[in-house]
Amino acid sequence: MIKVENLIKVYKSQKGNRSFLQDFFKREYEEKPALKQISFEIGSGELVGFIGPNGAGKTTTLKILAGILYPTSGKVSVLGHVPFDKEKEFLKQISFVMGQKNQLIWELPPRESYLLNKEIYEISDVAFQKHLADLIDLLEAKEIVDKPVRTLSLGQRMRAELIAALIHRPKVMFLDEPTIGLDIFAQTTIVNFIKEYQKQFKATIILTSHYMKDIASLAKRVILIDKGQILFDGLLDKLIRSYSREKTLTIILKKSIPAPLLEKFKLPFEYQMPLLKIKAEKTQLLKFMAQYLSELEFSDFTLQDEPIEEVIKKAFRKKP
Amino acid sequence: MKRYLKLYWLFSVQSLKVVWQHKTGVLFFMFGKLIRFLMFLFFVMILVKNTKTLVGYTFNETLVFYFTFNVIDTLTQMLFREVYRFRWLVTSGELDGVLVRPYHPFIRVLLGGLDILDLLMLGPYLALLTYFLLQIGLTTSYNLSLYLLLVVNSLIIATAFHIVVLALGVLTTEVDHTIMIYRDLSKLAVVPVDIYREPIRSLVTFVLPIGIMMTYPVKGLLNMLNWNLIIVSLVLGLASLLFSLWLWGRALKKYQSWGS
């Protein structure tokens, strides 16, 4: 479905001011490698999350896959096509959604834009009605589609945009930061929608997002990119397991802990009444609990996994 | 082809609907354009009336030049108005959304913004042009065909110009000034380019082919061109179009995609 081999992308950008006058007469350019030989394959129906800091190369990769940017070198194939050639048959099967960018016309109701897309993507009347109905249903957008876009809230607009982006039921979807800038409710709606859509229509979806919980709830497979190189390509579970062996034990105490007992603790801890927090490896925590839990007077305790953001941070720091 | 016509229709209707939402702004522009047209017409008339001839052309002939200029200018502005909005499309990153669609981007970024005002102004210009053409009198069908051929050539050159502007917009995001320079350059030919002394005249005729665009059609009509010049003009028209398309292809390869 999607095959990328040894993809390299180099940007040419202007070097900053040395002195104003010098800059006026001769500008210097420097080459910035955005992607340094990345390779991966994505199969039909997969939902893959691209994770990486700003400038890592996620958006560049997506745009090359969509045919927007021209690869400096390497082989890229999506649905059997070379994306940059922008063949009509290729473009009819993909969709590129950028968070907070609109393709809907500001002054008109979304439906007008949908009708335009119908012509652009050569969708039959029957298919158009069905796709539209399905999407309105999934996104609960019945009241939204006939009001001018400028009267909609950001969350409503995003939903209307998604319908426009999917009205042609693309086989491949590129979602670049789809939930950025949205409030928590809108975010949840969008994430749930993507999940449902994936389940129903089995599209291949590539998603980039800064919100780890979105990626975690949607993607089983993740690709970590940093400074133009792939650090990890595989199941998210595996990533978590290899980088996170620690859990956090939080105990809510009823009585303060006597000092001599505190000195016996071998593991690093945080203690401020009424909370005692210990972060350590699972087996160590179990040993601790076995040893000391009976000596403490507490009302409740929780055992939490490391937050996924921390896991990802670790994964990025470990590699060069 | 039929699909592109349908798309063009849809884009134009959409453009009209959007313009309708900004009625007051549109009224101002209409007013401004009207004043500009009337005042300049007045200026040209008052000049030529007082001097009997302008570089050898009679009053009627000068006005045929003037209205030919206006017709070609208005036609190109009407068709290519969307180019004036291109800078925003590039710097906001919305261009990506256009490139990803299954149609040639030109139908959207070159032709997608039919200007209804210019369409309206075209009518009076054509009427006045016809009037003064008739005043000149010596219009045979041969001359007229030559005239029309050269006008079509002018439109081809104008198309090439606008595509070059788009390509430069992709490469440098500098659109506004390039398009306005094109406008200012073409305004040099509002009267026959014979008024310019060398080397400006040759510069304006052949290097930046404004002279060919605006002055040659009427010169052809008045039997003032030999076949060499006509061939050169047509070749230049074709060459400029091919060059512009090549430049656009280059620009897309170098595209870096801002705004994200």
Next chain:
Amino acid sequence: MYNGLMRKILAIAKINLAQYLVYRLSFVLWRVRVILSLFLTFFLWSAVYQSRLSIFNYSHRQIMTYILLIYVIGDLVYSSRVSDLSIQIRNGAIINQLLKPFPFLHNLFTREVTDKLLNLFFSIFEVGLVILLFKPALFIQTDILTILLMLLAIGMGIVISFFISFAISLVAFWSAEVWGPRFVFMTLITVLSGSYFPLDILPTLFYRLLLLTPFPYFTYLPTKIFLDGFSFQYLGMVGISLVWVVLSYFFARALWRKGIREFSFFGR
């Protein structure tokens, strides 16, 4: 006290210049545009004088001087960054300006001066180039009194133009349609301020009506003073200029006050 003020002004001027140099292509293209309009008027009038020695009571020498002079004065009077104000009002950036501990108008004024001086420098250079290449016959005014009156008229023209342009930018307080009014204003200036032809070639009725508007007082009046020399009639017209200065000032001020009071930022 003045030292601090001077330093602030210099800092603003330096930033303005730096901005220009970053957008140097933009600036160069702007100059190209401006010089093209000079070409049109210069050659059009030259062509007209090929067949006549005097038209509308203007000799060739006088017309050439008129066209070149009004070009330079025009650049000085009209170059302005005031139109940026509309954008700043629309996108809310103006709030930052108003909150800075430097009087807003001082900032604006300094930017104006920098802009005008830069453009003046270039327009003089361009006119010099035209004179060198095409050697038109010119008329040079030497009477000191005339020059002084001309400079006074130019000063008034600058001020009137500034306040009116300022007022037009303030439309942004109430409407998103900022380009419409500005376009009309710029078109009117192009045709009615004398940059294409001396206004007194118009039929008398039109000319008299025009004198009731501010347009002749931007650049036409100073140019005519230079050509014809000092006279009490021109002194009177400079007096009318002064009336326009006052009118435009109060108009701009009233609009500004109203705008600041009623200003609403739709969800920015």
